[in-house]
Amino acid sequence: MKNKRIQSLLVVLIALGLIVAGCGGAGGDKKPAAADNKAPIKIGFFAPVTGPAAADGDSVTKAAKLAVEKINKDGGINGRKVELVAYDDNLKPQEAVSIAQKLTTKDGVVAAVSGSYSHTTRAAAPIFENAKIPMIAAYALHPDITKGGDYVFRQSFVGTAQGKAGGYVAVDMLKAKTIAILNVDNDFGTTLADSFTQYVESKGAKVVSRDKFTMVEKEFNPVLTKIKQLKPDLIYMPTYSGTGAQIARQAKELNLGIQMLGTEGIDSTMEFLKVSGPTADGIIITTNLNRNSKLKATQDFIKDYTAMAGHAPDMVAASTYDCFMVLAESMRKNGAEPDKIKDGIYKIKDFEAATGLIKGYNKLGEVTKNVQVQVIKNGAFTYYGEISDPAIITPPDK
Amino acid sequence: MFFQQIVNGIVVGSVYALTAMGATLVYGIMRILDISNAGAYALGAYISFFFLLQTGNPLVAVVMGVALTAVFGFIVQKFLYAPLMDKSPNVALIAGIGLFIFLQDFLRLVGGPQARELNFGAMLPSVRLPGLGLTLYGTWFLILGATAVLLLVLWYLLNRSTVGLAWRATAQDLETAKAMGINTNRVVAFNFILGYGFAAVAGILVGILYNSIYPMMGDVPAYKMLAVIVLGGLGNPLGTVLAALVIGMAETLIGGYVGFFLPRDAIAFVVLILILLWRPQGLLGRRRVS
Amino acid sequence: MPAEQELLKIIGLKKYFGGLKAVDNVDLSVKRGETMGLIGPNGAGKTTFFNMVCGAYTPTAGKILLNGEEIQGLPAHAVARKGIARTFQITRVFKDMTVEDNLLAAFALRRAPGLWASLGRSHTKRNREEAMTYLERVDIAAFAKQKAGDLSLGYMRRLEIARALALEPILLMLDEPCAGLSKDATVDFMELVGKLKSLGTTIMLVEHNMGVATALCDRMTVLSYGVKIAEGTPQEVQSNPVVIDAYLGEAEEAG
């Protein structure tokens, strides 16, 4: 009997909790306090600080803090301070959804930045859209993210643009005729590999093999042994730093001697360069951070970030930093209410940012900027080229 | 290419054998699927990394990594698992998972989330045998050599030494072993010291092989080692070695010839499921007679 | 003897474990309404024999006929569905369930034989009252709400018997039901079996305790090392010197 009683009691409690939670939420919606001109402006932020992408989560969180510090040091937004509201999403879409709800309905942010991967950002985007709060995805590149409406922007290249740029590097700059592809099997690797393939095949090059692997793969000897037999001119590897470093190391050990072309995923100073060590020399990547840029914004960012974090910044950090800079620019020029911020972002033209000159955003919210080509030389990313051909870098607007 | 793939498979298999051995030993006596062993794998590598940074002496680093992880194993046994022995196996399983999550995040907080290089001096030079189309990594000799030596030592320890005799008796029938005068508390403690020490060795060696350690490095071993020890027949060290080689070879050959039509982990589990359909007691398991 | 009188007929039953002949070529028949005792020393193959009849073991050879129907090799649950209920030598109550639930579990065979029917409510007033009558019969009604695992051994045994009776079997098979029972409980138990007998229940009883067996059984079969060495009324069996030797061990002491 006592068993039954305790159970009934608890069930009633839980049911009540659910109902209260449901109703409480409906009445509790908060709109950002626009009237108060002295209160700090809140900007929401989420990143995978824990979980399998914690390394990126760490980089972008540092960048976000640096950006807010910088904005405030430069006088804030017309005298108002900016405040960062940052959460960890553990790389789980379900958490990203509740974070997005919390940011938009509880915390009163006027805009948000996603420092997370595609599936989390993808899950959160519609919530910002519905709440009419602008959100910029720093480096998530799932094509659907920006398709929901006007309020969602992307600060990195959409996958198709970077894939094309990779193809350009492969066939137009490096003159490769036969290519093997090794891509990480998620939206990132797949989107890049697909548009890369499309581009190189249109230029008459041949993709001789395509293999995919999970984010946690470490053992590439079997597949590299196979590729060695095919003797391609180039290996294209859209992947992340952990896997990319292993491919670099194992290719060197197997004495592959094939030029490798990576993507922004391996643009990581900590994980990629240190783990792959000297074996990475000569690898070329497409990215959006040009370390040798003459732009003051870029050099300031690199200097400030290195001073703060104790190591050189990577691409995800630079992209995240720029999201905040773009938001600040928009707010300074157009006002700090969500709608005005959104409109302001669409108006941005030729804005100097850490990741280069931002030419503007199209109607989907996709950024247009030059693709940077970097080569690893003496254990550092250095300038190799820059792609500014509009046919390649212009993002699709559908 | 064929020889190269065979060698690749053996290396992968050896890494699995090494990784799964700690959990096999623990299962042998405690009959629990000890997920936290994969946490010890990462812990060992990190401790070793720490001492390498502090002292610059690889030997000190390895010894401290293994020794401190073994001590950790002792503590885990005494304060976590021992009191849970008479509870449902789910309890020990979830406790182990909790500890594993805790350790991973502890390492992330202390060591940073990025992968760190575990670089014991210069890269060992590769050996090339063009006649056979073979390349042998310098680190492979280290891995294969260490695996072989450790497995031989383990084999000797279990089958030829007095502690090993006590271990085998306890694994078979703890109660009778007690009545025969064997201090089974000590055997169980020794078992965990050995099992966690093994995990640390595996973590360090894999860290060297891939020149990288990171807080989540135990994630894949956490389930891969379960596939290996179950396929081997649960708690049977020899079975574990065999199963590790079978899975390593299957993954390598399928990956190398057919392409990765499935992720490696899925390949490992497909192999496991197919073999269990044929032999529900695993490769070297003995069917329990009622 | 007319065939229809034989509820259970066993012909040439064998069970070999590797080289060990646990049961070797045993014939046996149980008539309707009779109590048949299966006795023999420890390790004589009684339990193996018993387990073959109940479907726990598959015989190496031989036939088991229940009402003329061959049932050898059927799985245990199918044998139970044919109407043979059993108890176990080492009690096997459902330890984490209440005593009442243990008993109700036995009703399913009659009340909800199929999977979908099993979704129905079992703890109806009628079922619970009926369950209580079974528990009362073995005097454990007072413990109905207790966890079966918390009962003492003797009570667990009673529960097991009540559970077997609740199947309303045509043949009740008891495997050393008095093991672990106190003298009083044994006497009670014998009364219980007497009551069952008077109701016409057919019983097969494996018993080590000769006293119990003699008092309860109409006929007895004696196994020794897997072979049937005697059969007959308790008096006949007890006076059989072969049985005395096999069962009690050869006389050791000189005087």
Added chain:
Amino acid sequence: MLELRNINAHYGHSQVLYDISLDVKQGEFVTIIGANGAGKSTLMKVIMGLVPVSSGTLLFKGQEIGSAKAWDRAGLKIAYVPEGRRVFGELTVAENLKIGGWNEPPAELPRRLEKVMAIFPRLGERLNQAARTMSGGEQQMLAIGRALMRDPELLLVDEISMGLMPILVNRCFEVMKQLNEQGTTILLVEQNARKALGAAGRGYVLETGHIVLAGSARDLQNDEAVKRAYLGG
């Protein structure tokens, strides 16, 4: 040598032994008889330290051992032949015997091994065979031999006759009598009452966890109640 005073013991929530008091004197051969499930095996486990004592005193040679670990009791030269033999099946005969002499002075072991092999020559023939491959009788010999490797002062034997051919049962009883004559104190639990009482000097009757009768083996053999309950007729 062994004294139990008001011992109670439980398995989980259910009490198995009630207020057991018994003595075994130096050099005696004592048997405990009772039906299946009377608590005989539990009693043996309590003495060996495999089942904890809930209350009561357990003395061995005047020393309280109620809370000592099983292996420490083994160190006091108490040896145990468990019910169902429980030899280590995956281990060889030699290894099983070695475990029997665990922590004994190594110099002693060869002599004891010879003694065991003299008693059970079959074991000597099969030293390097895995124990699980042996027949039940051979396993029982091994279980006894294993216990003898301790050169025990007190030998606890649980159900020696279970599932054995009569000839082997007789052999086992002979061995025990012989050991007893050579000075080993024996406490034997048996279902085969006549055999047990035939070999032992004294006996106790255990019924549902209570000791209901005690006396010399001869008296018990002639006791009508015992006869009725355990000997039939």
Added chain:
Amino acid sequence: MYEQVVAINVGLAMLLAMSLNIITGFAGQPTLGHAAFYGIGAYTSALLTAKAGWPFFLALPAAGAMAALVGVLLGLFSVRVREDFLAVTTIGINFVVVAIFQYVQLFGASLGLAVPKPEFLGVRFGNTEILGLLILLNALVYLFMRHLPNSWLGLALGGVRNDEEAAASLGYNADHYKVFAFTIGTFIAGMTGSVYAHFMGFISSTDFAFPVSIGVLSMAVLGGLGSVTGPLIGALILTLAPEVFRFVSDYRMLVYGGLLVLMMRFQPQGLVGDDSYLQRLWTKIRGRREEGKANAG
């Protein structure tokens, strides 16, 4: 709205924990790959609504049915492979199922699938409607769970869990009941997956990976396997814990892991299991109250 989303997450977790409880708590069969069935339901529902144009309320039971179909296969496997072997096999099922979502184009492969928001009688399902549906489903499953210990099935599963041989002696075909438990449990998990898919609007294979299974099992064990309320409480606590501890962002998972360890170490029977601290407290309070009553009377 935030609270609604949290409530939805709790509701989903409760359904999963209860469905796992049927298989592991009641039938005693280990399941470490429950997320596979959650995923099968989600993908089935997504495909049926997005590609085949089925209405959501038909896709919902169909999702359950598809998951149950695979559940039956696993159930049949459980007849042959036991205990820890089975436990690890269920992990394998999880990996293989996720791999199929990840690699087969039909399932959107690595890009995942967009899932339309359900519509019913012209009402487009927002979070409020989803929450309502979840409360309804939770109520139904909870009623079933409460009924289970009083049903023939509950008795049969209890028998199978305790002692298959003794259950067989009562005429139960243990294999059938095991498979049946897998069928019901996976059916509920599949329906839950369907709700999840339509709530999120987007699914990808990693949403149903092994750690999700571990999370669900942790909930059920933490609350008390085999008890009716336990898994609900476990689901509530473990879903809320990360939300509540969001303020200690960086130490969240550390707290979560530590919580699991401590709970298992000191309340191994689960929070509301037999003789747990909460239950003893409850008994004490009730005892006192009754004493009070007795004194007053």
